[in-house]
Amino acid sequence: MSKGKVYLVGAGPGDIELITLKGFRLLGKADVIFYDHLSSAQLLEFAKPDAETISVGKFASKHTLPQGEINKRLVDKAKDGNVVVRLKGGDCYLFGRGGEEAEACLEADVEFEVVPGITSALAVPCYAGIPPTHRDCTSNIAIVTGHRKAGDTRPIDIPKAGTVVFLMSVGNIQNIVESLLREGWSKDALIAAVERGTCYDQRVVKGNLGNFIEVAEKAKLRKPAIFIVGKVVEMQEKLDWFGKKPNVLVLGNHPERYKHLGNIVHRRIIECAGADDFSQVDEVVERIADFDWIIFTSVNGAKNLFPRLAKKGLDARSLANVKIAAIGSTTAAKLSEYGIIPDMVAVTESSAGLLEEFAKIDVSGKKIFLPQAEVSSKELPDGLVAMGVEIEKTVVYKTVDIEPAPVDFDYIDAILFTSGSTVRAFLKHFKEVPAGIKVYGLGAPTLAVANEYGIDGEPMPKDPNA
Secondary structure (H helix, E strand, C coil), X not given: CCCCEEEEEECECCCHHHCCHHHHHHHCCCCEEEECCCCCHHHHHHCCCCCEEEECCCECCECCCCHHHHHHHHHHHHHCCCEEEEEECECCCCCCCHHHHHHHHHHCCCCEEEECCCCHHHHHHHHHCCCCCEXXXXXXXXXXXXXXXXXXXXXXXXXXXXXXXXXXXXXHHHHHHHHHHHCCCCCCCEEEEEECXXXXXXXXXXXXXCCHHHHHHHHCCCCCEEEEECHXXXXXXXXXXXXXXXXXEECCCCHHXXXXXXXXXXCCCEEEEECCCCHHHHHHHXXXXXXXXXXXXXXXXXXXXXXXXXXXXXXXXXXXXXXXEECCHHHHHHHHCCCCCCCEECCCCCHHHXXXXXXXXXXXXXXXXXXXXXXXXXXXXXXXXXXXXXXXXEEEEEEEECCCCCCCHHHCCEEXXXXXXXXXXXXXXXXXXCCCCEEEECCHHHHHHHHHCCCCCXXXXXXXXX
């Protein structure tokens, strides 16, 4: 059996894109992943399909497993020959007990490696618009844990620094404020609490040391939150780049395409699966060379058609005399994995965009094959028939509703529906679009489905930089 290894990986403060490239690569390689509450569960989507994932809790003052048991399981899994990733919120070694886990590996003669993570002590102030240091305010910073064992009411040691950042502090506000005042900080000194930093539901609550206990109590602070004390807090409103962008709930795939809309909150609500019956597809595959064009309207069309070709002993060579169209660059990239370079890629990634491209050429009398979803818009096939095309449609995949991750609509400004299926799945799970939330639709067919259900929406704004 190969020798296992433990990687202690800092997951960053919450925004999944803040994990390091090395940490991301190891997630996809791991056989076993131990994760805690402070590392985003969305990161587990990047694990291998057969990876074992184990929650070890780590909620404030409540651990699913004692630290000693976590250490033991890390060691045992590695000794079984596994590549083990211990995914930890923020950085592994900054108040994260990563040093104890590394010691446990060393004592058990298990190879380990530490992959640093971006600590919330620096990332969260950045996302809140508060630079921890600034030439006009201070050139030094101290990072302190505000956490205390139950019953420990001793004053907190306050280092001498222009900015002090407190982690794990919500349950100990009174002691923190009193300790700062005892060390000579003015009651007028500014303090900010940043809840759920770097996440879409981030909130900044500000005050001064004289009123902050009352302010925090009234605000009903959520965990996790950090406190930032110092003159730098006065820059928050001016530099609040993250909070000024709208939060947009995206329900389809490829959320990276829509970043021009604002802070993207990605919640997968459907997934695609192969057709229940491929007999009709297999019949078409036997005469695939008879078509003039094949149009792929999604990556799922390619993912489900080409395996049927392979089953018949065929590959890309069977399409030598057939022209290929792709609805957009992502679908074109998927086709390249099968050795296909499309003859046509729609500039506007939609059925309307494909029709615009076909309108530029004479396709009258041509035979076109359209591998599609079980529930599909009629816009493309009807538009092609109007051009004099002989079209054959075959179902190669279907969409299946899945349970989305939780979302707090109090922090959502807009929703982007990327297909009619996402509209129907959203209403099934959430019943209605909350009042005051703007709705965008990706293409006219999606908006038409939304309108059928009484949802008023508008076309997705174009990326001004595209």
